[in-house]
Amino acid sequence: MSDNSIEKKYNKWIIVLSIAIPLVVALLFGVNLRKLGYDVKPLSFLPPIYAAVNGLTAIVLVTAVSAIKNGNRKRHENLMKFAIGLSVAFLAMYVAYHMTADSTKFGGTGIIRYVYYFILITHICLSVIIIPFVLFTYVRALAEKFDKHRKLARITYPMWLYVAVTGVIVYLMISPYYQY
Numbered sequence: 001m002s003d004n005s006i007e008k009k010y011n012k013w014i015i016v017l018s019i020a021i022p023l024v025v026a027l028l029f030g031v032n033l034r035k036l037g038y039d040v041k042p043l044s045f046l047p048p049i050y051a052a053v054n055g056l057t058a059i060v061l062v063t064a065v066s067a068i069k070n071g072n073r074k075r076h077e078n079l080m081k082f083a084i085g086l087s088v089a090f091l092a093m094y095v096a097y098h099m100t101a102d103s104t105k106f107g108g109t110g111i112i113r114y115v116y117y118f119i120l121i122t123h124i125c126l127s128v129i130i131i132p133f134v135l136f137t138y139v140r141a142l143a144e145k146f147d148k149h150r151k152l153a154r155i156t157y158p159m160w161l162y163v164a165v166t167g168v169i170v171y172l173m174i175s176p177y178y179q180y
Contacts (some may be wrong), residue, residue, distance in 0.1 A: 006143040014139065018132040021091075028095045032102070042101035043093075047171055047178065050093040054167030057086045061161050077141070083160075084134065090167070107177040116173050123166040130159050 033040045064079035106116050133156040140149035 007139055007145070010135070010139040010142070014132055014135040017135065021131055022128045025091065025095060029098050031099055033099050034101075040100050043097045044101055044178065046093045046097040047175070050090050050097070051168050051171035051175075053086050053090045053093070054164045054171070057083055057090070058161055058164035058168070060086065061157065061164065065157060080138065080141075084138065087134070102179075104174055104178050106174050108173070112173075116170070119166050119173070120170050123163060123170055126159050127163045127167075130156070130163055134160060 034042070060079050060083045064076050064083060067073075067079060068076035106113065106120075108116055133152065137149060137152045137156045140146075140152060
């Protein structure tokens with residue numbers, strides 16, 4: 001398969017996934033199994049786990065960039081696959097938690113409330129925007145179009161790192177208000 005056909009093959013899927021993932025997450029976020037009458041326990045143990053997954057994703061991303069800067073392409077590739085897997089795991093846990101538990105309201109007041117909502121809103125917006133960036137960047141590497149990959153990765157990396165780090169910050173800021 002030629003480099004162009006690899007990109008063409010995956011580009012359609014990237015567009016579909018970039019639209020479908022946020023829509024499905026938004027739909028599932030609004031579904032609470034307990035309120036629908038299902039006898040499920042709230043998965044209240046998940047938020048610290050998925051926050052840790054976000055933290056690990058940030059570490060993996062930084063390590064992957066270091067690997068490629070040191071010329072270790074195979075390590076970089078493996079770490080990036082791991083980062084994508086971590087992001088998928090985060091998403092599954094996040095949706096599972098919100099389908100079984102009530103949303104937690106941030107209880108802070110004053111300036112910290114504005115800081116929290118700024119971080120939360122930018123985190124959410126970029127978590128949607130990052131999906132096609134990660135997938136297009138990955139496919140360009142798959143197609144061995146490393147010049148195009150590198151150019152897009154310079155945009156993708158800081159956004160993805162921001163999403164991972166702010167995911168941890170959002171958790172730390174809201175965790176005192178969780179009802180266990």
